Amino acid sequence: MALIDTDLSFDPRDPYFPVPGAAGVEWALQVFTTTNGYGIDAERAHVREGDRVHVHADRYARLGQQVQVEAGEADVEVTRAAGVLEWSITVRHDEPIKAVKLLLRGLPPEQLRAGWWTPNTGRGWAHGVNGQRFQLEYPGSDWATPWVAAGDEPNGLVLSVRDPLVRRKILHVHQPPYAPGPIAELVHVPSATARSTTCRVPSIRLRLGTTGHSADADLDEHMSFVEGSQNLVPWSSRPDVPDWLRRTALVVTLHGQHWTGYVFNTFAQMAEALRFVARHIDPSRVLAYLPGWEGRYYYAYPRYRPGEDLGGAAGFAALAQTARQLGVRLMPMYGGHGANVIEYPAWERAALRNDTNRYVELLNRPDWDSDRVGEGDQVFLNPGEPDFRAHLVESISAMVRDFGVDAAFLDTLGYWFNDPRYEVIDGYRRLADELHHRHPGLVLATEGWWDALTAIFPLSQQWFGADRDLRKPRVLTRYGRTTGHLAEGTPGPGSTGVHERGFLRRPPDVAREAHIPVVGIADDTLPAHAEEVAAICRWAREHAPE
Template identity: 90%
Template sequence: MALIDTDLSFDPRDPYFPTPGASGVEWALQVFTTDNGYGIDVDRAHVREGDRVHVHADRYARLGQQRPVEAGEVDVEVTRRVGALEWSITVRHDEPVKAVKLLLRGLPPEQLRAGWWTPNTGRSWAHGVNGQRFQLEYPGPDWATPWVAAGDEPNGLVLSVRDPLVRRKILHLHHPAYAPGPIAELVHVPSASARSTTCQVPSIRLRLGATEHSADADLDEHLSFVEGAHNLVPWSSRKDVPDWLRQTALVVTLHGQHWTGYVFNTFAQMAEALRFVGQHIEPHRVLAYLPGWEGRYYHAYPQYRPGEDLGGAEGFAALAHTARQLGVRLMPMFGGHGANVTQYPTWEKSVLRNDTNRYVELLNRPDWDGDRVGEGDQVFLNPGEPEFRAHLVESISAMARDFGVDAAFLDTLGYWFNDPRYEVIDGYRRLADELRRRHPGLVLATEGWWDALSAIFPLSQHWNGADRDLRKPRVLARYARTTGHLAEGTPGPGSTGVHEKGFVRRRDDVEREAHLPIVGIVDDTLPAHADEVAAICRWAQDHAPK
């Protein structure tokens, strides 16, 4: 959870230092351990200026500069290369380093007033317009790769981080009462699993006076770095994308059983829905997405076999047979993290832990039954833990083997957690590698997307509620495809089916690069809104990639 409204109630009195060739732009540094926060001791900072600025300090001060602390040292070098400023930061401390923050002040005010945007920010949107406080966190819905710009495209600035690993980055802009102007904070959070008394911050780059052309070139250079760091392959040459996925024009969400036990569609009704859809769009261009197929949605997690109330194994086999006859592809949904503790007794071995490994991270506790209180038995597990990952592999593999499903959707894997025992991204990679080894043609999809995640999953659901009209669509389109979220309302009143959102009016279909249209079907959709479903199918067929 972003703590955007949490702040110091005093002036940390950080010493600020110059940047070469950027008059008025100054920087400071703060270092955080698991026990406290520190600035550079103003009396022990040694500065060398010239073509580059080098700052060395062999002593810290607690925030506020009231108390010096002999606990380590800091080395920062700022250079100017090909029109961009680059920070190289190394910190050492007697305590393990939890985070390092670069603070920037004196950035061009007209660009700050125009606001900030990332490649995946909506085209008509900007963060922090007119100095409004905001925070971005990578990886996540608002920041798909650690590159961000401020100002209008013909006249702006660009700030980016070249990190070879997936680690939390936070950009926070505010104007505290003690400061003469806005401060941009860029925070690097090392992986808790590799926390050390020494931290080498990945390269931070600032380009001032960027034009649309130079900003685009800078983004392409950044994406080239990301491709090399995360083995991110262009969509056109991905080996994990079969021809049928390239031809897919529509995703049809067939809602199964709600957490409460309410059934939206049995497997037989799902088959009938596919037959109807196949009358209005070429069936081989349809991907059927099945949430709640395992029985009570989320309540049965992480035990995955066809739900008895929907028709059991026999009913699912009949659905799979119908899909094959039509040419429709099936993609059942699995929980990438979610589990009901009553269904998975060894949950404590794999449950996500906080960054100091002192307590369980209790996340995402929806009110599934409408009593206005979050349910108490839902936890999030880490696929980096070998036993849980093996359980997921076996569960998905069984569905591919026994029923010939074409794809598997893994819920929530777009969310990143700093578990000190197991790197989540490593768990995701190992999970995907093992499934592809067993089932080379199986397509893997997940909820949400960001740069390194797109290297693992060629298909995703776009973040719930996020704008699909991306400012720089190539950050997605170059590598992967996405579709509407599970919580997109169905035709008619907008039921979100098995999801906890209740009713949400369906968005109108608009063609967006790299986005596959989606339509959801619940119990009343075809009886009451068949004409609208048919129209959506025809629209998707007409706007499908050629």
């Protein structure tokens, strides 16, 4: 059962407290350790009201208020200034704190009925319309920065978190049977690497009665904060974006070898595909993306050398020479997390761990061979672990040194994990820094994007299945560029090549700001669908950036 469908089967009976200058809006607090959940003990909550509300509680109660627990204290101050309500929350508990939840009720009902949207929500779409339950998680595909609005733009509200660190945020909106109206829950999850008996929640801000102008201004203030805290640099002045990437008009996905060993294209066939593409678009504006170049896709991870069945080192060298002669840039694909335990015996040192460090998180086990059972030897590793990160750095550096590749794509790094041993975002930053130190002109790309991740990777594949017509595209376009996902089907029947999705019809090309079109080449693409590939190249040429 999905986490969004799990809930308490009883009323937690939390005491609610007033919000200054916002009649009808109330808040409550819940604190979670690794062993239980707690609310403020209603009998021991001391409230001071005025132009600000301060609540101090020196005792907790288990959820439901049946059992009081002398385990710590909570201090919450709510202030109002310039139309913004701000919560400052500090909690202490005898046990390490896993999460802190702020609950809001009494928010304007007409705005909640209209639904909630984030900057990267698709235009004309909203979450939770007419009271439907929903959940957003930052960082992730639905919530690219912890800023969210409810209601139509001329009349709405804005809820945001000003956190200088990358930590999980969850927004869950529902109306349980015991509640008189909808409850908006905003959960802060501290990093497991720094879990403590004290938690200071970053500033939570609520702006009621917004107009389109004031909501946009609030978003701009939020992104200014993110720029400062995450070193997020505008695309126009990023030092990790060479001129050729600014001019790139088309990504050509050259599928190599499937997990099963099936070969879509040898290196010689890839070179021929690039020659074909070069007849229909300026090849200096083409980036060739190579998944499955290392041999059996995902099976060979993290052993990254040219696959023998595709032509080996000599075949890859010939491909690289053809690309250089044409002016095409090459971007091999690497697993940012993935590894086959057979190929990487040291996997246990680097495997992602659960937040209490008690077991390995077994993640992402596709059914590669269609026996309808996920494969058993695939694990996810943490680039924050020094040896695995060094392995990735050396593997990528070897391809730059030996073949002169121009870019490296690191799969799955858009996913965030709360590993208590190594911060994943710190691992991503160190990985990028070490590669840029060795190879200043190397472009780094990844799957998915969110605010702090875009500060590290200027190019990403748009999340699979996510809408490209963003409500507030500047949260992406000001800083980075995206291209189509690996699983976008190739021309014709829509083979997804080395990916596990099978066949998916290729979506029609629509010009989107900061989105680079993609065309995939599988085994039958050019023999059977050459004219469609040529038409895509011409379309990309016509819509190329200046």
